[in-house]
């Protein structure tokens with residue numbers, strides 16, 4: 048069946064085997080064939096040279112080369128095709144789990160990164176994840192909503208940035224390592240925000256979010272304040288969030304708090320896209336021995352119990368801390384390292400989970416239309 052968003056200019060005779068081959072290529076993250084996943088947008092042929100356009104709903108630029116090679120090899124078995132020219136693009140939709148809240152101008156999707164408890168590495172994960180999404184081809188911004196300990200200015204190496212207001216209404220965002228950033232830490236000195244009560248803090252954050260002049264962004268990452276209290280709840284109700292991610296360590300206490308986080312997002316109808324287990328294991332730099340200082344399998348157990356994906360597990364690694372302290376997070380300072388590979392894998396999974404959420408919500412709408 049030819050869908051409205053597709054432009055297939057092949058004879059029926061050729062179209063059918065080409066689509067069969069593309070459908071047999073199952074995307075590892077969407078878990079569907081490329082045709083069912085609606086990634087195949089255009090097909091044409093001239094002089095036995097097939098032109099194929101793929102549009103992914105999640106960013107996966109580091110995989111393009113392998114994907115093109117694999118597809119080309121499979122299509123080359125057809126006699127009618129001598130060469131394949133494959134163009135790949137990434138185009139997320141505008142999507143919020145809370146459609147009653149006005150969208151943020153220029154921002155397609157908002158991802159809240161939360162933790163039930165402080166110190167589990169939420170900000171470290173949020174920053175590396177934002178940079179990993181960028182490395183996979185997305186335009187990304189990050190809002191430091193960790194009002195009682197804004198750490199993103201230091202983590203991105205821009206502690207002295209001060210927003211400007213060219214129009215007297217909006218503030219500029221900082222640009223670091225290719226991503227945009229805004230933080231209460233750019234405006235307040237020392238502990239000024241630490242004395243704010245919940246509603247004041249949530250109000251200030253909503254203002255910071257809405258009054259920032261964000262450039263065109265595919266994803267805005269919000270580094271939430273740690274915990275599951277009033278500020279987090281209010282913030283979740285004021286921001287058009289597309290989905291949330293919970294960062295935890297495998298420790299019992301952190302896991303108990305992560306469960307509270309899942310429950311909190313459930314209350315405000317924000318889907319939890321997955322759990323990231325941080326400081327999951329320690330690799331001895333001397334002998335390579337793997338230790339589990341905070342216990343084992345905690346993240347995967349709660350992921351299973353609450354039926355949310357475990358997006359990935361990060362080691363406790365000195366380079367993660369040191370590169371953050373230097374303002375050049377692992378994903379940019381050591382792009383070829385195993386740790387950066389884990390962050391990029393999580394970024395692809397997260398983008399795909401968001402895309403799948405939208406499919407689920409579209410299905411719900413079309414069912415009610417038929418009634």
Ligand SMILES: Nc1ncnc2c1ncn2[C@@H]1O[C@H](COP(=O)(O)OP(=O)(O)OP(=O)(O)O)[C@@H](O)[C@H]1O
Nearest residue numbers: 165166167168169170171273326362363364367368
């Ligand atoms: N996987 C890791 N390996 C080594 N150090 C880490 C790792 N993750 C985080 N850290 C370090 O742990 C400390 C706390 O991390 P971070 O500030 O990201 O936590 P947080 O959960 O955001 O804390 P809070 O919520 O209190 O602001 C930092 O010094 C950071 O560099």
